[in-house]
Amino acid sequence: MVQKTTSQAVSSRRITLPTSFSDGFIADLAELNSQFTKNGSRVFELYGSFQHGSFHSARPAKYLPLISRLEFQRHVRLALDQKINFNYLLNAPSYANFEYTHEGRREFEGLLQFLCDCGVASVTVTAPYLIDIIKSRFPELEVVVSTIGYVGAKRGITQFEEIGASRIVLDVEVNRDFRFLRHVTPKSKVDLEIVVNPVCLYQCHFKFNHYCVAGVGGHTHKGGCGHPYNQYYLNWCYLEKLKTPGEFLRSPWVRPEDLHLYEDFGLHHFKIAGRGLESDELLDRARFYLEGEFKGNLLALLGWPHWLQFRKKADGTKLDPLEISLENEDLTGFLDFFHSKEPDCRLGCEGCGHCDKWAAKHLKTNDSELLKGYIATMQENISKLVRDIPTAEETLQQQKRWNDAAASQGHLS
Numbered sequence: 001m002v003q004k005t006t007s008q009a010v011s012s013r014r015i016t017l018p019t020s021f022s023d024g025f026i027a028d029l030a031e032l033n034s035q036f037t038k039n040g041s042r043v044f045e046l047y048g049s050f051q052h053g054s055f056h057s058a059r060p061a062k063y064l065p066l067i068s069r070l071e072f073q074r075h076v077r078l079a080l081d082q083k084i085n086f087n088y089l090l091n092a093p094s095y096a097n098f099e100y101t102h103e104g105r106r107e108f109e110g111l112l113q114f115l116c117d118c119g120v121a122s123v124t125v126t127a128p129y130l131i132d133i134i135k136s137r138f139p140e141l142e143v144v145v146s147t148i149g150y151v152g153a154k155r156g157i158t159q160f161e162e163i164g165a166s167r168i169v170l171d172v173e174v175n176r177d178f179r180f181l182r183h184v185t186p187k188s189k190v191d192l193e194i195v196v197n198p199v200c201l202y203q204c205h206f207k208f209n210h211y212c213v214a215g216v217g218g219h220t221h222k223g224g225c226g227h228p229y230n231q232y233y234l235n236w237c238y239l240e241k242l243k244t245p246g247e248f249l250r251s252p253w254v255r256p257e258d259l260h261l262y263e264d265f266g267l268h269h270f271k272i273a274g275r276g277l278e279s280d281e282l283l284d285r286a287r288f289y290l291e292g293e294f295k296g297n298l299l300a301l302l303g304w305p306h307w308l309q310f311r312k313k314a315d316g317t318k319l320d321p322l323e324i325s326l327e328n329e330d331l332t333g334f335l336d337f338f339h340s341k342e343p344d345c346r347l348g349c350e351g352c353g354h355c356d357k358w359a360a361k362h363l364k365t366n367d368s369e370l371l372k373g374y375i376a377t378m379q380e381n382i383s384k385l386v387r388d389i390p391t392a393e394e395t396l397q398q399q400k401r402w403n404d405a406a407a408s409q410g411h412l413s
Contacts, residue, residue, distance in 0.1 A: 012040035013259060016087065016193065016271040017286050019046040021065045021075055025279040030082040032287060041290050046079055047087040047124065048275065051406060052218045052225040054098055054107055057089035058126070058148055060217030061226035062405035063276040069114070076118045085121040091146035092215035093126055093208070099133075112138050125149075128163060135164030142166050147195055147271075148211050152177075154184050157192070167191040169271055172198040175252035176338040176345065178261075185267045193269035194254070194262065196289060197302050201237055202250040203346065209233070217402075228402040231309065232385050238307045239378040242371060245363045248326060249355035250345075253302055255328060256288045258335045274303060298328040310378045319373050323366035330362040 019025060033042045050072065052061040067075075076086045098104035112134060115123065122142035125131050131143050145151060145160045145168040152171035160168055168188075172195050174180050185192055200207050210233040217226040241247045254262075259270060272285050285301065288294040294301055311319045337343070337354050349355070365371050390398070 012268060013263065013290065014045075014269050015041075015043045015286055015289055016045045016047060016269065017043045018272070018275040018277065018282060019048045019075065019079075019086075020277070020279040020282060021048060021067050021071065022279050023075065023078060025282070026075070026078040026082055026084070028279065028283055029084065029286070032283060032290070033082070033084075036290050043084065043286050043290070045085040045087050045122070047089055049089040051409065052220050053111075054104065054220055055090055055095060055111055056092055056215065056218035056220070056226075057275075058091045058093065058146070058211050058215040058218075059089075059275050060214055060229075062217070062402055062409070064218070064406075064409060066406060066409045073118045076120060080119050086119070087122045087124055087144060088115050088120050089124050089146075090130065091124050091126045091148055092218070093148055093212045094215065095127070096219070099127075099130060105133075108133070109137060112141065116140060122167075124169070128160070131160070131165060132163045139164075144193075145169060147172055148208075150208075152180070157184060157188055157190065161188075161190045165190055167193060167269065169193045169195060172200060172252045173203055175254060176335065177342075178339050179342040181262065181267065182265050185265050191269055192267055193271050194267065195271045195273055196254045196256075196259070197273050197285070198252055199273075199302055199304055199306075200251060201240055201247055202252055204237070206233060206236070210237075224399055224403050225406045226402060228398045230385050232382065234306060235310055235378055235381055235385070238310070239375065239382065242307060242375050242378070245359040246349075246356035248299070248304075248324075248363055249334070249359045250349075253298075255298065255331060255335070256292050256294045257328075257332070259289065259292055261335065261339050277303065294328050296328060297325045298331065299324060299326050301328070307374055307378075310374065310381060313373075313377050314380055314384075319377060320367075320370060322370050322374050325364045326362055331358070334358055 017029075029043055036042055049057040049064070051064040051066045079086050095104070099108055108130070116138060120141070122144050123134060124144040124146050125134065126146040126148045131145070134141055134143055143165045145165045147169040149156070149160070149168070150171045151157060151160065151168050152174045157168060168190055170192055175194050175198070213229045213233065217229060219226055270289060272289060274282055274285060288301065299305065305324075307322060311321070313319065343352060
């Protein structure tokens with residue numbers, strides 16, 4: 001459980017935060033913003049989407065709140081009453097070319113009209129074609145380019161600016177590329193934003209397909225609420241982390257204490273990931289990044305104990321919980337290396353060792369033998385996912401479990 005602190009942020013910052021779609025969440029968020037009125041820092045925008053649909057987001061339906069259009073409209077209005085904008089996510093990597101059909105265009109523009117009528121201020125989009133459509137047909141909507149657009153070069157910023165984007169959430173791979181950020185931020189005609197708590201492996205070239213799989217997990221089809229998928233990518237990602245502790249440090253997260261390094265050259269927009277989390281968890285994360293201070297296990301703040309999903313062994317028994325900690329206070333100065341030395345991490349880690357050294361010193365586990373057990377179990381799990389063809393009955397059961405999990409998200413707190 002994350003631990004709260006009380007210090008204030010030292011400079012103005014604009015936080016983009018997921019919403020839980022709970023009405024009480026808006027009131028609590030307004031109270032949080034009121035604590036930072038003097039320095040101008042605030043959660044200025046909430047983001048979210050419907051659980052599933054033809055034009056869905058990049059997150060699987062079973063992890064998102066099931067809300068009606070009336071509930072959505074009321075939630076947006078409550079946010080606007082507190083001077084908090086709402087951003088709707090249309091950030092799936094693909095819509096199976098449905099947007100090129102008569103039916104698809106009509107449905108897409110119907111959704112956009114509904115969002116405008118609700119008072120939605122902006123939409124986050126991945127596909128350039130959809131951005132051009134939105135700016136042509138609904139110019140009142142601000143378009144934000146998703147981090148799944150993988151903008152990590154000056155040319156990408158220019159391309160999206162030319163078709164009407166007004167803000168770009170940069171590829172997380174440039175979070176620690178200070179040479180790039182220092183150069184493009186002051187010159188950019190559009191606002192630039194970074195995701196502060198990504199959990200992906202650094203320079204992982206599997207993540208594009210992982211996003212595709214996750215996005216299809218929210219695509220309505222045959223009366224269902226998304227196409228199910230197995231946990232191959234998540235299993236693989238956390239297996240890499242457990243085998244190579246330096247990967248926990250290489251992931252391009254940014255501590256609350258280090259936001260000032262970005263604000264110094266004019267980057268003030270910071271996005272917190274975490275759709276599907278409870279209201280209290282979201283408010284905690286917002287508070288820590290507004291204050292610029294957090295005490296405790298950084299992995300708890302980032303929401304990283306995903307390895308616990310892979311405790312089940314081949315014989316049906318479960319491993320004991322594996323505890324991994326990375327105390328945030330021990331990481332003071334870690335990011336300074338990237339800020340001052342400007343290493344080109346795209347060339348690999350040979351001859352550097354910065355992240356591995358910090359991991360060896362500060363990353364702790366509760367049981368080294370248990371760690372080996374997780375690694376063995378996860379390796380066997382991947383082998384099974386690759387080796388075995390699911391039966392037709394297993395596929396039907398998986399779809400039912402998926403639909404049931406999504407339906408269970410329908411009760412807002």
